[in-house]
Amino acid sequence: MKQQIQASVELATTWLFAEQKASGEFPSYASSLLEAPNWQPDSVNFVTALTSLALQGLDLPAAVAMQERAAQYLLGEREGAGLWRYWAKAAELHDYTPPDADDTACCSLAVGSSAGTANQRVLLANRDPQGRFYTWMLPRPEVRSLAYRWQLRSERSTSTRSRRVELWQNSEASPSDVDVTVNANVIRYLGPNLAPASAIEWVASVVEEGTEVEEDHWYRSRTSLYRSIAVSAREGIERFAGLRSLIISRLVDMAAADEFRSDLELADALRVLRLFDAARQDCANLAEMLLQRQLPEGCWERAV
Template sequence: MDASGRTSADVKRRLAVGIDRALDYLHQHQYPHGEFCAYISPDEAMQAGYCLPDPSLFPTVLVSNCLLYVAGEPRAEEMLTRATRFLQYQMQRGGVWQHFPGWHPFYAFSPPDLDDTACISALLQARGIDCPKPTNIPLLLANRNREGLFYTWLIPRLRPVAYGPYWRLTLPQLLSVRQSVLFWRAEAARQDVDAVVNANVLYYLGERAETRAVEAYLLRIIAEGREASCDKWYLNVYSVYYFFGRAYHNGATGLAPARSSVTARICAAARPDGRLGETVLDTALAACALLSWGSYPPELAAAIEFLLAQQQPAGEWPRWRLYYGGPKRLRGWGSEELTTAFCLEALARYQNLPNAS
């Protein structure tokens, strides 16, 4: 029995109901072609000003990754099958992806990026789908700087790259230089090296000689307390903790020295109502991060109770901006589907803990 008088059986029943309702919501809101909705908006709550649907690949792979924790459930299987087919259809030459689907107006001048490529490749791998084939790993390894860190963008570079397929992929971009001027003038830079992007590449490639520099880089960020400014696109510290923890949970054990610092900082942000951070999305990301880092403090149970209490009548949780179009925070993406997927992941993983209560 917990401090509120609920028994373990009560908690597990409520978890099962919450998970079932979340699955219903996501199942009903997936587009027929497999994509999940994401909105673009200038404010974090996505309530003021414009809030418009913006087709993009990354929200779909994020929702799908959360669904892996309930894989085998019929609705989850149907959603994962649709999503992976959608993502496979959007693959570009060499087995890479960019943020936008082929019908988006930015598709023509947005280059492939390692964030989408690594996350989609890892999802397909987790689903046992032999795609991309042949592997895209040599392309990713060719896109590193002298310190061994991965560039965000797959583009032509001045330094020599001794890998022919890299040039076959990137050189055609030189034909659309005029179209891409606005892209590079906005908030992206050709030499971008972003911490969460590197963490997602580590998540895909795993711990190997070529990713040791990435582990050291991520450890320095936590040791120096720079998680709020280490990535141009992820300006929420809880998303940083989530993605770093995901890599650790997937076998990047070299990140272990960061575990105590991350979990202490998450727990220090706990509120009396169970929130971790400020919002439902913060709480879901933080709870998943604690689970990934293998930490199960009392704050985790309180966070799960908070998430259960905040679930809406239709089974969803409110939208909140997850990631941004750059450090100026001019706009960013989020949706009920994204928040709901992270909440679903937190509930499902907590449900699978021994003696969850």
């Protein structure tokens, strides 16, 4: 199977290399969650960041080149002290949402040291009374940080505030939104030395109590949460390392019941099992499923 996996990775890398835009952006598509898929081109920083992160560790020249181009693109999308929004600057909906913790964390991870550290203070200031990270970066009366207030000063303009009212009224977004996977991604970015214990404990408690679905407002996927937790566990978040057996058990059960909703969830699950050093056969079972689902051109089925 090792040779099959290597061939699969090389084929997928070749396909992705051809798809990446000259700007460094990876193309993305949007479709309704409630109706039959009707894919429309979109332009979001999030997809470029996560695609680049997925390439990390691949010892292939094309993979390295794609990461470098993606980093340069994302640096051009950066605002202020290293904040990012969901939609790219060229997208019609760019200003529909404020900068957010999730895109800021994921884009920072994708660009590496070029992101600087100024945004870490801003992220740490953007927390609720329980110490959890808010999703949206907004002016908040309780936040005393001058750096935070300065970086979010544009959110106080009349036109921007009107845009935010539109967002809160016409979507499921809320100014007080707190999401478990967003918190896990910010923890991953900040690392064991900076990530607050309160946020770490909350994420861990959600997994232990099995309330991931209720606390996941944007990803709608346990595997996305588990992926971030597993990476952080490898990088020194001991509380997350203690979730190893529980998460492995859940993923093995999901595989047995064929509960992965997409090829991406399957790939996430396989990565988590490997990060947690799960049983070789459990990893092999998921790898075989993923190999079988790869399309001839090298990609996998698109999914919401």
